[in-house]
Structures are given as structure tokens and as C-alpha cells.
Amino acid sequence: MSIDVEWARGELSHFLELTELYRPPDPAGMVVFSTRKSNRGNPADIIASAHAVEQILDRVLPAWRGNQRINRWYQHREAVQRADAALQRDAEIRERLGGTAPRLSAASLHSWVWSAARALWQDGHFREAVTAAARKVNRETQNKAGRRDVTETALFQSIFSKDARKPGQPRLRLMIDDGSDTFRSVQRGAAAFAEGCYAGIRNPNSHEDGLPELPQHEALEQLVAFSVLARWVDTAARAT
Structure with a gap:
């Protein structure tokens, strides 16, 4: 709004x-x-x-x-x-x-992302803000799936798997499993996107000492990526 x-x-x-x-x-x-x-x-x-x-x-x-x-x-x-x-x-x-391109406010991101990142962001700690958001998305996904035995990439690969659910391994569906190529593509893409978020963004931000502070616009782009993932998880239905 x-x-x-x-x-x-x-x-x-x-x-x-x-x-x-x-x-x-x-x-x-x-x-x-x-x-x-x-x-x-x-x-x-x-x-x-x-x-x-x-x-x-x-x-x-x-x-x-x-x-x-x-x-x-x-x-x-x-x-x-x-x-x-x-x-x-x-x-x-x-x-x-000549700047008529759409503008994005961090406050419009998914609540999981912005609630975790907000305090650090306002203090200028942009890299830490992204890491906090990534952790929050992971925790909320664990909560929705009822899983504590796996985390991050392994968690998302499991919940977005195209395979039928197994005992202790629930699945989240971004669309109805109608057996179509579209369903398989959406589930595969969500799992790959989540892996990219955690392997390509969260891990380097968390594990590399001495990295310079992220420019604000780059950090916002990274928050947007986790916001997309958070919204997918939040709106997904558990497979029955």
C-alpha cells in the first residue's frame, strides 16, 4: 500500500x-x-x-x-x-x-524477512540483516513442516520434493499435484531457488570473516530473494 x-x-x-x-x-x-x-x-x-x-x-x-x-x-x-x-x-x-522505475520498500517484504532484518538494517548492518532474515525463514519453514532434524538446503529439498510424503517427511505443494510437467517444474524450481538462497547468499554472508559491508541496494536485493521464498512457504499447502 x-x-x-x-x-x-x-x-x-x-x-x-x-x-x-x-x-x-x-x-x-x-x-x-x-x-x-x-x-x-x-x-x-x-x-x-x-x-x-x-x-x-x-x-x-x-x-x-x-x-x-x-x-x-x-x-x-x-x-x-x-x-x-x-x-x-x-x-x-x-x-x-527520468527515474520513473518502480520503487521497493523493505517494509513491504514478507513479514518473516523484514521482522528479522529490521533492527539490524536500521543500524546499517545490512549483511547481518540478510543473515537474520535467512535464519528466520528457515525457522518458520521448520515450524510449518514440523521438522527439526534437517535445516536450510536439506530442509527445502525435502519439503519441496516431488515425491509423495513419507512418515516424518511432509511435503509442501505450491500448486495442486496434478501430475503435470508444470507441477514438477514448480516444485523443482522452488527447491533449486531455496538452495541458491542459502548456498549463494546466506552461507557466504555468515561464514566469511572480514567481508566488507554490503551496499544497501545489494542487501535489499538479497532480502527480496528470501521474501520470495518466505511467501512460497507461507502460502504452500501441506500434501495430504
Whole structure:
């Protein structure tokens, strides 16, 4: 679902108003020599506003979180100003620069993938985020199949096997087993795709020390691969 730009910008604007820094007036009859400033809004209102704002920022600027500086809300205000500009001018900029290709948000990936990757992703640990997503997909697949004796490639080869189920070896079907070439192709492709995800993405990310951080766009592509696999498993039916 696309973001409601008008609502989002309103929330961002309200947050900026609440967190604006100002010097409170001196008490009556007193002169206070201080450079200390306060936020205009009360803490409860700011926290309530931040609840929505942080989710907007996660959608618009997924890597906005960093080290806190100066005021508690400084990082938020800086990100809010950037996000508001992005919401306001994104369509114009893409049109002017010729960038009209579809855009993918990490938050739109399958919930198994994004829930596992989100915290690491927001801290800029993209390679670890992909690994966490791969582990989550594996665990959820084990849960659905009721298997703990096999994992990753062996697990997917078993559950997507074209063979009939055996005791202790359930099968997941991506379509009705009608004996067709299409059925055999789909099951074989799912098993091969899963092997590629774990052998080609998960294993190198997990086992190679000293690898440089993945570029964000490459990490997103890898998350997409695990999202495809997660959706297949999630929607597959257990063979009877």
C-alpha cells in the first residue's frame, strides 16, 4: 500500500512544532542567565507523536537512525526534515531525472524477512540483516513442516520434493499435484531457488570473516530473494 503523503507530512510537521527548541521566559521578577533551551511540547505529546513519526521515517528513510547528538530529539528532527522533503518532492525529482522505475520498500517484504532484518538494517548492518532474515525463514519453514532434524538446503529439498510424503517427511505443494510437467517444474524450481538462497547468499554472508559491508541496494536485493521464498512457504499447502 502506498503511503498517504498528506497525512504523513502533517504528522512530521506536528512533530517539528512539538520539538522546536526555545528559551523559556524568565520567571516573574527574575533574570536567569542561561543558554538552556527546552522543547515547546510536553514530553508526553512528543513521545506520542514520535510513535507515528518513527514509523513514517522507517518507510521513507529506512537508514535514518544513527548516534544521538545534542538534544534527545535532534536526530528525529533532522530525519523528519529530510523525509518531509522526500515526500514533497520525490515525484517531481524522479520525473525531472527520468527515474520513473518502480520503487521497493523493505517494509513491504514478507513479514518473516523484514521482522528479522529490521533492527539490524536500521543500524546499517545490512549483511547481518540478510543473515537474520535467512535464519528466520528457515525457522518458520521448520515450524510449518514440523521438522527439526534437517535445516536450510536439506530442509527445502525435502519439503519441496516431488515425491509423495513419507512418515516424518511432509511435503509442501505450491500448486495442486496434478501430475503435470508444470507441477514438477514448480516444485523443482522452488527447491533449486531455496538452495541458491542459502548456498549463494546466506552461507557466504555468515561464514566469511572480514567481508566488507554490503551496499544497501545489494542487501535489499538479497532480502527480496528470501521474501520470495518466505511467501512460497507461507502460502504452500501441506500434501495430504
